[in-house]
Amino acid sequence: MTDGGALTIGAQATYTLTVTNIGQNASSGVITVTDPLPAGLSYLSATGSGWSCSAVGQLVTCTNPNSLAPGAASVISLNATVLAAAYPAVSNIAALSNASDLNLANNTTGDPLSVSGTAAVSITPASGSGAQQVFQAVYSGAQGYQKIRWVQLLFAVAPNGGGQAFCFLHYDVQGNAFWLYSDVFGFFVGPVTPGVASSALQGSHCALNTAGSNVSGNGANLTLNMAVVFKAAAVRNVYMRAMDMTDFDTGTVQRGTWTQVAAPLSNLTVSPASGNGASPTFTLTFPDPPGFTGSALGWEEFLVAAATDGGGQPFCFVHYDRAGNGLWMYSSDVGFFLGPVAPGASSNALSSSACSVNTAGTTYQNVSGNLLLNVPLTLKAPMSGTKQMYLRTMDALSRDTGWQQKGAWTIP
Incomplete structure (x- = not known):
């Protein structure tokens, strides 16, 4: 079994299964190849000259009634969609059976492959302190930034908030809009388009200066420049998260720390x-x-x-x-x-x-x-x-x- 290289969630995986008669005599009877696809691979098609293929659930079965001469080979091309469950690696194993084959030791083949997915890459600066800061958050889409569904940036003591006030920013990639979870109201407020002036996105600990925030994409990378103003002093971890259009979720990953300084009140x-x-x-x-x-x-x-x-x-x-x-x-x-x-x-x-x-x-x-x-x-x-x-x-x-x-x- 050979493959087309490392896999990407949401893309197509192509496996080439080659059946070779290394014996001294021609095969007789039906040649059967079975491939119980692992979780994370969804059957699309399987074709080959002389082969008849079908799938029931994850089990792919291909049969060929033709005789295979000594030294001859027959090829099956198997295609499957790579799902989120395949991340970060998947191993596909196929088996051959034929009544005339007396050497069963070489009738199984496997192919392990790494699987890349959408990622929460980095936050800049990754540490520091201040009352105002433009944070540059970079996310990578497995199939390009356009296929990312949403991304998030969280300032908190723990991914679940840890029972303390937090600053939770959300960007809807498909809708091109910022949201902020307000711990004052108990729900997300928004949407506000990047670059549009608004004071709507704020909670007890922070506000997003939407007029000073922007978003850009290039290839796989989605870059958010978010102008955050902090309203309360605190020490917080900086977490990132993303979900793409295949529903692959990076989960909440820590990428930095920040010491919040409360923005000073106005001098009237x-x-x-x-x-x-x-x-x-x-x-x-x-x-x-x-x-x-x-x-x-x-x-x-x-x-x-x-x-x-x-x-x-x-x-x-x-x-x-x-x-x-x-x-x-x-x-x-x-x-x-x-x-x-x-x-x-x-x-x-x-x-x-x-x-x-x-x-x-x-x-x-x-x-x-x-x-x-x-x-x-x-x-x-x-x-x-x-x-x-x-x-x-x-x-x-x-x-x-x-x-x-x-x-x-x-x-x-």
Whole structure:
């Protein structure tokens, strides 16, 4: 028995079975060749001059009623599909029988072959630390990168998560889309096409900057450059996994380690940070996390008060809903938020005994990675005296800065 070389999952295996009469006399009676194909090989066909072949399950049987002269040979070509079960090696054994054959010692032949499959090749960098990193993950498809079904990248203490928070990224090769398993929601979120800006793919420990991520393929290799932002400090193993279109699964294999550093929270600012007057216009600066500039997610807040809880005195509390592009104002007169009103729209809805917002004069813009809110206020008599100015945001990574005191203002 000879073969066509090393096998690949999903491809075709071809075996050549040669029956040779090495005796002194011609054979008589039917010559029978049986080949119980091993798991991992699925019968396709078997042909040869004078041979009649068929298969029942894994057992291939070929018969030839013709006599074989001394020194003569007859050839059978056997074809089979290589399945995932053949990985990483398979051995095929065939046997010959004939009533006139008195030497049974040479009636069996075997052919062991290695089997290559889709692989999770490497991650670069394979070790290090940081809050942001573009990880290059390389996967190899046994039949080319186009035949890979999906690939995964996991940052965790163990392949099953180990009972601790993890970062689990998934790329659907056939659909050309990123997904992320959110441990916050308990399911995959997505899909998002590589290169498209989105803040949707995030969990408690990480987010994928999809705008800064890309995918390419060449021959067998599929290369993913994934821009990951970490939201929590941790030491994690880096695991990779792939499944191809034959359903061959590499399983989860460790390819590196990473020390996660939590991406720093934004430093918020207000301008002017001090002064006095009843009708100031404040410029509020809320930096976006790198890679998520302009993401329509989260909210921003501005509080002019004696303390973050109001301090038992009248206060002015403005809220901007970034996703809905709406201004709100908390009114202690009625005990709830008033709004929404779009920035630039004329309205007197955002008004209380403490203050009012000039919504027509309010603007917002994204500048150099920052959201700038220009908010004209009228601070009324009940607020007279020196008050602190506080800023707060829920950013695109769903992180709450908490109140930050950034200045003071004196109301006449």
